[in-house]
Amino acid sequence: MIRIGIYGYGNLGRGIESAISQNSDMELVAVFTRRDPASLKINSDARVMSASDALSMVGKIDVMIICGGSATDLPIQTPELARHFNVIDSFDTHAKIPEHFDNVDASAKAGSHTAMISVGWDPGMFSLNRMYAGAILPEGKDYTFWGKGVSQGHSDAIRRIDGVADAKQYTIPVDEALTSVRSGSNPELTTRQKHTRECFVVAKEGADLARIENEIKTMPNYFADYDTTVHFISKDELDKNHSGIPHGGFVIRSGVTGNGNKHIIEYSLKLDSNPEFTASVIVAYARAVARLASEGSFGCKTVFDIAPAYLSPKSSAQLRKELL
Amino acid sequence: MIRIGIYGYGNLGRGIESAISQNSDMELVAVFTRRDPASLKINSDARVMSASDALSMVGKIDVMIICGGSATDLPIQTPELARHFNVIDSFDTHAKIPEHFDNVDASAKAGSHTAMISVGWDPGMFSLNRMYAGAILPEGKDYTFWGKGVSQGHSDAIRRIDGVADAKQYTIPVDEALTSVRSGSNPELTTRQKHTRECFVVAKEGADLARIENEIKTMPNYFADYDTTVHFISKDELDKNHSGIPHGGFVIRSGVTGNGNKHIIEYSLKLDSNPEFTASVIVAYARAVARLASEGSFGCKTVFDIAPAYLSPKSSAQLRKELL
Numbered sequence: 001m002i003r004i005g006i007y008g009y010g011n012l013g014r015g016i017e018s019a020i021s022q023n024s025d026m027e028l029v030a031v032f033t034r035r036d037p038a039s040l041k042i043n044s045d046a047r048v049m050s051a052s053d054a055l056s057m058v059g060k061i062d063v064m065i066i067c068g069g070s071a072t073d074l075p076i077q078t079p080e081l082a083r084h085f086n087v088i089d090s091f092d093t094h095a096k097i098p099e100h101f102d103n104v105d106a107s108a109k110a111g112s113h114t115a116m117i118s119v120g121w122d123p124g125m126f127s128l129n130r131m132y133a134g135a136i137l138p139e140g141k142d143y144t145f146w147g148k149g150v151s152q153g154h155s156d157a158i159r160r161i162d163g164v165a166d167a168k169q170y171t172i173p174v175d176e177a178l179t180s181v182r183s184g185s186n187p188e189l190t191t192r193q194k195h196t197r198e199c200f201v202v203a204k205e206g207a208d209l210a211r212i213e214n215e216i217k218t219m220p221n222y223f224a225d226y227d228t229t230v231h232f233i234s235k236d237e238l239d240k241n242h243s244g245i246p247h248g249g250f251v252i253r254s255g256v257t258g259n260g261n262k263h264i265i266e267y268s269l270k271l272d273s274n275p276e277f278t279a280s281v282i283v284a285y286a287r288a289v290a291r292l293a294s295e296g297s298f299g300c301k302t303v304f305d306i307a308p309a310y311l312s313p314k315s316s317a318q319l320r321k322e323l324l
Numbered sequence: 325m326i327r328i329g330i331y332g333y334g335n336l337g338r339g340i341e342s343a344i345s346q347n348s349d350m351e352l353v354a355v356f357t358r359r360d361p362a363s364l365k366i367n368s369d370a371r372v373m374s375a376s377d378a379l380s381m382v383g384k385i386d387v388m389i390i391c392g393g394s395a396t397d398l399p400i401q402t403p404e405l406a407r408h409f410n411v412i413d414s415f416d417t418h419a420k421i422p423e424h425f426d427n428v429d430a431s432a433k434a435g436s437h438t439a440m441i442s443v444g445w446d447p448g449m450f451s452l453n454r455m456y457a458g459a460i461l462p463e464g465k466d467y468t469f470w471g472k473g474v475s476q477g478h479s480d481a482i483r484r485i486d487g488v489a490d491a492k493q494y495t496i497p498v499d500e501a502l503t504s505v506r507s508g509s510n511p512e513l514t515t516r517q518k519h520t521r522e523c524f525v526v527a528k529e530g531a532d533l534a535r536i537e538n539e540i541k542t543m544p545n546y547f548a549d550y551d552t553t554v555h556f557i558s559k560d561e562l563d564k565n566h567s568g569i570p571h572g573g574f575v576i577r578s579g580v581t582g583n584g585n586k587h588i589i590e591y592s593l594k595l596d597s598n599p600e601f602t603a604s605v606i607v608a609y610a611r612a613v614a615r616l617a618s619e620g621s622f623g624c625k626t627v628f629d630i631a632p633a634y635l636s637p638k639s640s641a642q643l644r645k646e647l648l
Contacts, residue, residue: 018582022462098645118648124458127648128632129591132449134647135608135635136601138346182594257604258342267453268592270506272585279458280581284459303634304633304643308452312628313461319628321422323458324442324451 001027002290004130004283005057006068006077007081009033009040011245012090015279016065017044023283025313029061058084061129062288062293065089074117079319082300083111088286090120090278091182097123105300114293115300119285121269122146126251128303129267133253137263140255143181145173145194147246149274157222158199161206168242170198173250184254184262191225199230202238247274286312325349326614329381329493331356331405332391336414336571339603340389341368347607349637353385364471382408386617387610389413403427407435407625410617412610414444414602421447438617439624443609444602445593446470452627453591457577461496461587464579467505470516473571473598481546482523485539487531490559492566494522497574498526508578508586515549524553526562565639571598608635 004020006013007148009031009219016305021044028046037048049057052157054064068074071162072259078089082104091100108115118124130142131318177194180187199216203209211228216223233241248269255263285303288310292301300322309316314323328344329338345368352370352579357389361372373381377387388409392398394417402413415424421442432439442448446468452467475495482491495551501518504511523540527533537554540547572593579587595601609627612634616625633640638647 015582094648097648099645123648125460125589128456130647131632131636131643132452135611135632135637136449136529137605149497183582198363236630257346257600258339258597261600263596263601263604264594265449266590266592266594268588268590270590271586272629273582276581276585277587280460280587287459302644302648304636304640304648307629307631308455308459309628311471312455313459316628317422319455320425324418324421324447324626324628 001025002287003027003029003060003062003188004286005030005032005054005061005064005085006046006067007032007051007054007064007077008073009042010067011275012279012282013067015273015276016067016274017042017046017281019283020044022280023287023313025287026283030057031035044270054081055084060292061085063088065286075100075103078106078115078117082108082113082115084113086114086289088116088282088289090124090282091118092120092123094123099298101302109299112298114289114298114300116285116289116306117300118302119282121271121281121290122249124278124281124303125175125269126249126267128264129251130253131304133251133255133265133267137253137257137265138254139257140253140263141186143189143252143254144249145178145252146249147195147247148170149249149271150242150245154197154199154222157219158201158216161212163212164201165204166202166238168200168238170200172196172198178250178252181252182264182266184264184300185293186254192227195226197223197228199228200233200238200242201230203232221227230255244272245274247271247277287311287313325351326611327351327353327384327386328610329354329356329378329388329409330370330391331378331388331401332358332397333366334391335599336603337389337391338367339597339600340391340607341366341370342600343603343607344368346604347611347637349611350607354381378405379408381557385409386614388414389606391611399424399427399584402439402441403431406432406437406470406515410438410445410613411560412440412443412606412613414448414606415441416444416447418447425624425626430601433623436622438613438622440609440613440626440630441624442626445595445605446573447601448605448627449593450591451572453575453589454577455628457575457579457589457591461577461579461581461589462581463581464577464587465510467513467576467578468573469493469502469576470573471497471519471571473573473595474569478521478523478546480523481543482540486614487528487536488525489528490526490562492524492562496520496522502574502576505576505578506588506590510578516551521547521550521552524557524562524566525554526559527556537646568596569598571595571601599615611635611637 030047030050066089193220250268354371390413478493574592
């Protein structure tokens with residue numbers, strides 16, 4: 001059995017807990033929280049412990065899955081914990097990945113542990129598919145589309161506008177752009193041509209709706225470069241119809257071989273629950289981390305460094321027989 | 325530079341030659357043929373040599389790409405050559421993969437070489453995607469659809485019918501079946517519900533068309549279990565509109581997490597040239613084989629055993645920065 005610890009118990013942590021229950025070679029040993037452990041109700045029989053007591057579990061946890069946020073938690077937590085545990089995180093600030101990798105790598109090597117960063121679907125499975133497709137079709141072009149799905153960052157940005165009580169934002173890929181990419185015509189697409197943004201907003205009583213709509217649509221970086229639709233709805237409607245966290249997207253490589261023969265490689269995800277799917281990817285890679293650690297392969301890894309077979313509970317002979 | 329040999333120069337061998345020209349870290353050293361080398365015209369400056377002289381090139385070729393057929397060539401050629409070279413093949417008789425693996429593995433280990441079998445898209449990239457998706461969503465169901473594409477085996481079967489001068493057969497996935505799978509409803513689909521078969525047949529003068537059509541549609545294993553359409557066309561039409569070798573398909577996993585949240589993972593290929601795409605996959609993995617050999621990782625491998633980064637000409641740091 002692979003003994004797992006969950007460090008941080010939000011949406012992602014709960015998703016990990018649920019994913020572990022689908023994998024019979026894994027066991028959730030403990031959930032670590034910065035809240036008062038006595039106040040935290042979890043969905044399994046695992047121990048709930050204070051994050052500050054984590055080191056008392058050294059030797060009792062094979063892989064610590066760190067479920068903090070990328071902005072301020074993971075840059076500190078992952079290097080710290082990698083000194084004492086095999087770890088895995090879902091660090092997703094793309095621009096800071098090289099720096100995070102170096103910090104975690106140094107720390108994991110110092111502690112003789114295996115660490116893995118930026119696991120999930122983007123970064124994660126999308127990155128992997130960009131890499132495979134690019135290696136197979138060196139002469140080609142990559143396209144990534146996101147959605148339809150809820151962007152937490154954009155929803156938060158709307159909520160910070162004066163007069164907004166609550167909000168949910170969907171990122172939606174533009175069908176015409178997808179069709180054009182799939183045709184192999186290798187179009188140059190602007191930000192506006194690739195995605196639209198749809199916002200469901202609950203306004204506070206008496207708020208100026210026209211002003212809110214204008215503030216959303218003209219917000220730099222978040223909305224100004226997109227065709228944005230704003231719907232004002234009631235809190236009840238928001239809770240009833242927009243409480244899920246769906247997401248997904250498309251990674252497409254359009255390439256050419258030989259005498260102008262076109263090829264389209266497409267990987268797509270349609271996810272009812274973004275955090276539960278991300279958790280499922282992480283849990284499969286936690287298996288790989290445990291195995292690599294037991295082989296003495298220390299330091300920091302990413303999805304690019306790990307042979308696919310390490311993710312599966314099946315033996316290599318079984319994989320060849322059943323899946324090749 | 326990775327020095328490549330091509331062993332067998334049919335459609336696949338020509339595809340390999342073309343793919344090598346897209347990869348600046350590779351060099352085609354020699355093409356080996358069982359025909360008279362003097363009679364073989366190739367599309368590059370590589371040497372053309374007799375297959376029987378292959379061993380004279382030991383030490384001058386880093387990876388030998390074996391382009392024979394799976395029925396009778398590869399079961400003999402790959403184990404033989406793996407004793408003297410690092411090798412890669414596209415063995416695609418699914419049921420015999422375990423046996424072929426064992427033979428090649430023993431031979432590669434005896435010769436201290438790295439070998440890789442069953443590389444391409446199915447087996448190959450489709451297998452890989454079945455494996456990743458199954459590891460991520462343990463509670464779910466796999467679907468593979470092929471096409472729209474030309475099946476060489478089915479075209480050959482039609483050509484063997486009395487009165488048929490030439491023929492091309494397309495395998496076509498049924499749209500309704502794809503839609504139903506993508507909905508997450510996990511349907512049980514019969515052979516007939518998944519694919520249709522469309523045949524373009526050139527009949528010999530005076531042949532009984534009704535008899536030919538009936539023989540096609542009732543042919544056991546090949547057509548009897550499918551809805552099959554037969555079009556009789558002229559040789560000119562066949563050459564003009566059906567000379568390509570397109571193919572492709574879909575690997576879909578439909579799974580569930582948590583409280584009934586559905587997820588769809590889909591990988592699809594749309595290929596103008598089946599042999600050129602297969603060749604492109606093989607050439608990327610030839611890079612991996614060369615690297616593994618230089619690390620002393622001997623024996624037989626499959627796509628499951630090879631970390632993705634080995635396929636790319638980019639460094640690990642570059643991959644993390646640009647693609648993660």
